[in-house]
Amino acid sequence: MSEWLSPGFMQNALVGGLLVSFVCGLLSVFIVLRRMAFVGAGVAHSAFGGVALGFLLQVDPFWTGLFFSILVAFLIEGVQSRGRIEEDTAIGIFFAAAMALGVLFLHFSRTYNVDIFGVLFGNILAIGPTQLLQVGAVAVIVLAFILFFFKELVFISFDEEMAWVCGTPVKALRYLLLAVLALVIIVSIYLVGIVLVSALLVIPAAVARNLTHHIRSMILVSTGVAVGATLAGLELSYIIDLPSGATIVILLSLLFFGATLWGRRR
Amino acid sequence: MSNLAVRIIDLSVFHNRQPTLEDITLNIQAGSFVGVLGPNGAGKSTLLKVILGLIRPDKGEVYVFGEPPLRLRRNKHLIGYLPQRPLNNPHFPVTVLDVVLMGRYGLLGLGRRPSRRDKEIALNLLKQVGMASRAHRAIGDLSGGEQQRVFIARALSVEPKLLILDEPTISLDACAQDELYDLIRGLQEQMELTVIMVSHDIGAISEHVGDIVCLNRRIYLHQAPPIGRLGLEKTFGCSVEYLFHGQIPHRVVRIHDE
Numbered sequence: 001m002s003e004w005l006s007p008g009f010m011q012n013a014l015v016g017g018l019l020v021s022f023v024c025g026l027l028s029v030f031i032v033l034r035r036m037a038f039v040g041a042g043v044a045h046s047a048f049g050g051v052a053l054g055f056l057l058q059v060d061p062f063w064t065g066l067f068f069s070i071l072v073a074f075l076i077e078g079v080q081s082r083g084r085i086e087e088d089t090a091i092g093i094f095f096a097a098a099m100a101l102g103v104l105f106l107h108f109s110r111t112y113n114v115d116i117f118g119v120l121f122g123n124i125l126a127i128g129p130t131q132l133l134q135v136g137a138v139a140v141i142v143l144a145f146i147l148f149f150f151k152e153l154v155f156i157s158f159d160e161e162m163a164w165v166c167g168t169p170v171k172a173l174r175y176l177l178l179a180v181l182a183l184v185i186i187v188s189i190y191l192v193g194i195v196l197v198s199a200l201l202v203i204p205a206a207v208a209r210n211l212t213h214h215i216r217s218m219i220l221v222s223t224g225v226a227v228g229a230t231l232a233g234l235e236l237s238y239i240i241d242l243p244s245g246a247t248i249v250i251l252l253s254l255l256f257f258g259a260t261l262w263g264r265r266r
Numbered sequence: 267m268s269n270l271a272v273r274i275i276d277l278s279v280f281h282n283r284q285p286t287l288e289d290i291t292l293n294i295q296a297g298s299f300v301g302v303l304g305p306n307g308a309g310k311s312t313l314l315k316v317i318l319g320l321i322r323p324d325k326g327e328v329y330v331f332g333e334p335p336l337r338l339r340r341n342k343h344l345i346g347y348l349p350q351r352p353l354n355n356p357h358f359p360v361t362v363l364d365v366v367l368m369g370r371y372g373l374l375g376l377g378r379r380p381s382r383r384d385k386e387i388a389l390n391l392l393k394q395v396g397m398a399s400r401a402h403r404a405i406g407d408l409s410g411g412e413q414q415r416v417f418i419a420r421a422l423s424v425e426p427k428l429l430i431l432d433e434p435t436i437s438l439d440a441c442a443q444d445e446l447y448d449l450i451r452g453l454q455e456q457m458e459l460t461v462i463m464v465s466h467d468i469g470a471i472s473e474h475v476g477d478i479v480c481l482n483r484r485i486y487l488h489q490a491p492p493i494g495r496l497g498l499e500k501t502f503g504c505s506v507e508y509l510f511h512g513q514i515p516h517r518v519v520r521i522h523d524e
Binding site: 033149151152154155157158161168209218 | 318319320339342344345347349352354355357358359360361364365368369371372373374376377379380404420424
């Protein structure tokens, strides 16, 4: 154990993975309770457009990716709230468009030395001090957001209309939650990549749901599951040389099947 | 005017260019118990949502205790509301007490947790609706009738002067229905509430409420006690058997001729 902790890049990977999985586990509860799994997947995929734009403009893809995913998340919300187009239709349209833009940006940037595979499937070992700082800042923001708005988040997840009638600023919270989701997605890309982000956003809370009956214990279990699977996945992938993002997702999936069987047996 | 709980002037609401409500003028006295009767699709829920501010009228004006609904909400003078299907997600992981406390959240404001006093208020309301012993159970574990009582307690936890109930008894058996009506009546008298209750159950509603408003998209109001068979038949568009369950003062509202 101490041996694989020693190289600096592995330490970065561990701290980064720990922070990312922690915020994913927290947010996951609201993603699952609010049935936003597809929104999460859609926003994650649209980040590809932004990341590719970063490559084209040769700026940190964190910022362009964040800009893109917030933009797409707000567009989905805006279109859907007008009531003409269903949310899943809006997601289907916008994330495909954003990804197509990403392909065009990559084409124009003509750089072949960027790590596209890492963007799509995660490359936690490439995490450096800048990325670690970004991850840390996002973790602080997300934790503050959830602590401050906890009761409102629970209420709008339970019943939005009723929350509005009782004086909760539902619309503002919906947009804030989407912005936070975009933040979490962008840093999760370092860990598991665009394609696998939704596993980290959905599975921890799905596992917790099978094992708990109250939202507070659900949050604890969800966070524990995300952090545990991530640390175990990183260790496993280091020991037997596997792609770390995919290993984490497989572990999470196994946990989900286990928890489902356990939940059913009880 | 000061003793009017709800004042609606010349209200119309359109959905896909079709009128859901048309030319409605209606006054509801503070402290009254009003039943809104009408067939499916008559716009009953829409009328309630306009009063709550959830739907903005395309034409006309709405005042609740002299204020437009949105200003009322901004000032934290909240309306107690029991929606038609209050539990969208039956496995949502919260307790009965959590659900009642949710009603306090808007009054508390952002960033503040419910205090001991909020919990006392919530528990007290649960006691009043006879659900105190269920406070720490998961909401989904309760029967339909018990859930309705919990959601009524939540509606009351906003400290409302006006309570709006949308088909409160729709999923209950006859016995539980009667109990619930008695409960609502008791709460209304005790807390001096104005209650607006929507139903399509003529028999039940005419036994329990004070005034009746018959609604079928367009309403012509005229005071006409006692209720006439003709008036109801026009509202429902079919013959109605139940009518003469006692002498209830009402306002009969006539169907709009197509």
